Amino acid sequence: MESKLNDIRKQLQEDGYKLTPQREATVKILLENKDHLSAEDIYMLVKDKAPDIGLATVYRTLELLSELRIVHKLNFGDGLARYELTKDDEEHHHHHLVCLDCGKLEEFEDDLLGDIEEKIEKTKKFNIIDHRLSFFGYCSECNEKGQASKKKTNI
Template structure:
């Protein structure tokens, strides 16, 4: 945990940004709720528990900053809110979502499903892939019962 915060601190410093207390509190919330696909509002409310004086705009700005630095991924499941996921340490970014059309749950799967597919896209369409977003919509295990 502390290790990951240090890492992020260095990433910020590398671009001459500071890890202010507000930013640190925000990052800590993201670390604690890593699998939760929090919206900016969610993050705001959770950060407020630790640092009640923080403003909503600061949370938005912090998330945007972290997103530019590729510390978090800003994702969108089409429900009108952006959600923010901390990127995993090291390793490439192979993380996809299963959105249940029944109960709305979002399950995260980590697996390099697209290695071959990316090669096809690069070869057949001449498009140089840097990143991808893959979301499956369907019925989760629980709702199938």
């Protein structure tokens, strides 16, 4: 964790920012939690480590980290932004499976969009730097409870 924290400190410095105690507390929460946390979730966890931090500070920190591509800001169609740290070895962002019944989020690591990206870049002369893909459906647990018979819905 300390190595990743130092990498983030260095990246912030290169971009003209400091790793303030509030930013460090926020980053540590993201490092300690592999879940896709909302700003409010992060705030509640950060408050334990830095009781004087405000929700607005957490939001500003997450927006800065998102702009610098240190974190990914995710939206799964439920009106709630969630955040996760960018992985060092990621050329592209991984994908997500979202259960429409229980809300479970599962990561899907295979990146099968390389050929499509290449075609878009060639035909549209569009320089792709990242993409995001989410699949919406029902997890295995909800399928076992009879959710599989639900009709597909437009999201």
